[in-house]
Amino acid sequence: METTMQMQLAAAAAAALLLATGFTTAASAAQTESRGVGWGCPSKCGNVTIDYPFGIGENCALNRDFNLNCDGQDSIAKLWTTTHSHNSQTQKRESQITAIDYEKGQMDFVMPVSSFCYTESGKNLSVKPDWLNVPNAFTVSSKANTFFTVGCNTYGLFRSSKGGSKFSTGCVQICDRAPKKKDVGNCSGFGCCQTNIPAIGLRDIGAEARSLPFDKKVWKFNNCSYSFVAKNGWYDFIPEDLAHLRFDSAPLVINWAAGNQNQTCKSVDKDNGYVCGLNTECVETEFRCGYRCKCKDGYTGNPYRLHGCQSKDFLLYFLKIHSH
Structure with a gap:
């Protein structure tokens, strides 16, 4: 009898859970499908x-x-991705995503390294700039990324645009010998320099490596220059990178916001096009380009689903009786 009662309670709890998640009525199904x-x-x-x-x-x-x-x-x-792209001199292609953080509203994209190489006589061997373009729901994180340039007698350009105006920033370094391990810190300016990403909500960025006037003495230990954007903590410079960079692409962090780019938590009409579900809170983004959602305290789940945030107490109760 006790076992039967427990089964009935478990069934009732399961039914309530399904009802709460919006899959048991036609109305809820229609709302869920719209999400x-x-x-x-x-x-x-x-x-x-x-x-x-x-x-x-x-x-x-x-x-x-x-x-x-x-x-x-x-x-x-x-x-x-299906709508974001990389543009180089030779091809336009989709961007690979290697991680999605639903709590922080971020994801890791893979962006190729830009390189500039030349021969012993000083002739340009190859120039490979690269661009990343993302649509309105995404922005390049200025807090989680850094722009790097590796090389001697080298300058790297970080290119972008905002409000219809193009701009560039970057860093330059000059050295007449190869640095040794004792000479360098973590990209300290000897063989490697770095600069911050402008904190203005960028959606298209370019990395371009260039060389200063040819120096055969430098060419012997560094015949290519490299520029790239990478997530903070991912890259540690070593002198061997001057002879051959250890990778041809790097991960960078992209912010995403489900809400309309022109809306913030204060301006959004919660009765018209609001993307957060029930039992949620609105979260402002880094550049206030759209907004994100999170479950209220005491709730857990996916805040973007209509009934995605469920009471933690209810779920614990359901799991407890279902385990007996």
Whole structure:
């Protein structure tokens, strides 16, 4: 009798949970579908977890900016954007995503390194600048990224635009010999320099490495210059990078905001187009370009789903009776 009663309680709790998540009535299903939370939407691509507002496939994402592609199978699959792109001299391509942080509203993009190489005679061997473009729902994080340039007799340009105006910043370094390990800190200016990303909510950025007038003595230990943007803490300069950089791409952090770019938590109309679900709070973004959502204290779940934030006490009760 006791076991039967426990089963009945568990069933009742499960029914209540389904009702709370909005899947048991036609009205709730219609609201949920409008949030892109449909059945059969993939929840994983490689090692990256996919959850709303992101999605893979039709009716799985908030909008086209959050719609992603998954290339491959199982743990080796790679996640790609559908509307963001890299532009180089030779090709335009989608951007790879290696991580999504739903709590911070950030994700890791992969951006190729820009390089400038020349021959022993001083002839330009190759010039490879690179650009990253993201749509309105995303911005390049100024707090989580740094612009690096590696080389001697080198300058690196960080290019971007804002409000229709183009601008560049960067750093330069001159050295007549190869630095040794005792000479360098973490990109201290001898063989490697760095600068901050402008904190103005950028959506298109470019990295370009260039060389100062040819010096054969420098060429012997550094025939290529490199520039790239990388997430803070990812890159540590070593003198060997002057002879051959250890990587050809680097991860950088992109902010994302599900709310309209022209709205903030103070200006949004919560009765018209508000993307946060029930039992949630609105969170301002780094540059106040749109907004994010989080569950209220005492609730847990996905704040972008209509009924995604559930009471922690209710869930604990459900799990407790279901475990007996």
